[in-house]
Amino acid sequence: MAFKEYLEQRFLSEWKPRAPHLYVSALSIKDRVGKVEGACLRKEWFRLQNCRPTDHQNLRNRVIFGCGNVIEDKVVEQLKLADRLISQGVKLYWSKLNLSGEIDIIARDDEDTLSFIEVKSYAGYFSKNQILGPSKKTGGGGYTRRGPGTPRESHLMQLGMYLVMCSKADVKEGYKSQYEVDEMQELIKDIDTGYLLYVDREAPEQLAEFKVKIQDGGIWYRAVGFEKTEPVLFCNIEDITSRCQELTNHHINNTVPPRDFSSLYDKEQLADAYRRGEMTAKEAKTYEADGWVRKDDWQCRAFKDGNDELHGLYCQYFKLCQLVDLEEFKLEDHQVPQEETNN
Numbered sequence: 001m002a003f004k005e006y007l008e009q010r011f012l013s014e015w016k017p018r019a020p021h022l023y024v025s026a027l028s029i030k031d032r033v034g035k036v037e038g039a040c041l042r043k044e045w046f047r048l049q050n051c052r053p054t055d056h057q058n059l060r061n062r063v064i065f066g067c068g069n070v071i072e073d074k075v076v077e078q079l080k081l082a083d084r085l086i087s088q089g090v091k092l093y094w095s096k097l098n099l100s101g102e103i104d105i106i107a108r109d110d111e112d113t114l115s116f117i118e119v120k121s122y123a124g125y126f127s128k129n130q131i132l133g134p135s136k137k138t139g140g141g142g143y144t145r146r147g148p149g150t151p152r153e154s155h156l157m158q159l160g161m162y163l164v165m166c167s168k169a170d171v172k173e174g175y176k177s178q179y180e181v182d183e184m185q186e187l188i189k190d191i192d193t194g195y196l197l198y199v200d201r202e203a204p205e206q207l208a209e210f211k212v213k214i215q216d217g218g219i220w221y222r223a224v225g226f227e228k229t230e231p232v233l234f235c236n237i238e239d240i241t242s243r244c245q246e247l248t249n250h251h252i253n254n255t256v257p258p259r260d261f262s263s264l265y266d267k268e269q270l271a272d273a274y275r276r277g278e279m280t281a282k283e284a285k286t287y288e289a290d291g292w293v294r295k296d297d298w299q300c301r302a303f304k305d306g307n308d309e310l311h312g313l314y315c316q317y318f319k320l321c322q323l324v325d326l327e328e329f330k331l332e333d334h335q336v337p338q339e340e341t342n343n
């Protein structure tokens with residue numbers, strides 16, 4: 001077996017079931033036209049049902065995850081040196097929604113006010129354009145920013161939900177700080193501001209920062225450095241909690257959620273995507289000429305291994321998701337036995 005393949009397959013052998021909670025890193029909403037932003041409910045349902053992943057993880061994703069951790073550690077190191085770090089990796093659990101999460105960093109500013117910081121890394125042309133705002137290359141290989149940019153939807157949901165949870169959820173042991181659990185619970189309960197700090201993996205000097213607040217039941221953000229722009233409402237908290245409830249209902253009632261994303265758009269999805277301008281220039285050109293173009297959602301994208309076998313690139317339940325439609329599908333054939341979970 002090739003070394004790369006061996007490393008990729010280790011994901012399956014290393015895999016362990018997680019607690020049957022909903023996770024703040026996998027929240028989602030439906031927008032006004034019914035399009036889902038964030039995690040796929042079906043994918044989260046497989047995990048809640050204790051299903052063993054069917055698809056090994058692409059090495060690239062694991063490296064990106066590792067890079068993200070290194071960048072976060074560097075930010076923590078600098079905050080520590082500046083005597084601004086309060087804590088790292090604070091785990092919260094909110095029983096009302098059965099929701100778990102872990103805040104990257106709690107830090108204090110010049111005025112001694114505490115805030116949450118979530119450190120995110122990004123790379124590539126499209127991410128640059130979204131996060132830094134439309135930009136153009138300069139002669140020296142750098143970029144000139146022209147706009148305030150926009151954070152990723154899933155990151156806004158994550159940080160927004162931490163701001164909601166801090167006065168409601170229980171702090172769990174295991175974070176890095178000198179504070180006891182009850183002291184930490186007290187410290188975070190009034191935090192009302194969070195920061196999304198984006199670092200470009202290809203050019204780490206390209207930082208983007210967004211200030212996130214909860215107001216009138218909604219998650220609002222504003223790009224730091226663009227204070228003249230108006231704060232933007234991303235979504236209402238209720239949009240997120242209703243999706244949490246939907247997933248919980250599917251879990252309790254043992255019903256498979258419909259697919260939130262698609263590995264191949266049908267005619268109707270193509271027409272919608274074209275109308276809403278969600279096609280690349282190349283896709284739109286082919287669609288206009290042929291009335292069809294191959295299009296998918298990246299969440300359901302697959303890659304072929306050396307044996308021409310398809311695996312989910314971002315979804316570790318890609319193959320299981322296809323099996324659900326078969327008449328002979330039985331969920332219990334894919335669930336980890338309880339004895340194994342408890343070990």
Ligand code: SF4
Pocket residue numbers: 040041042043259260261262263299300312315316317318321
């Ligand atoms: S393959 Fe796509 S639709 Fe199916 S569970 Fe994964 S992300 Fe969801």
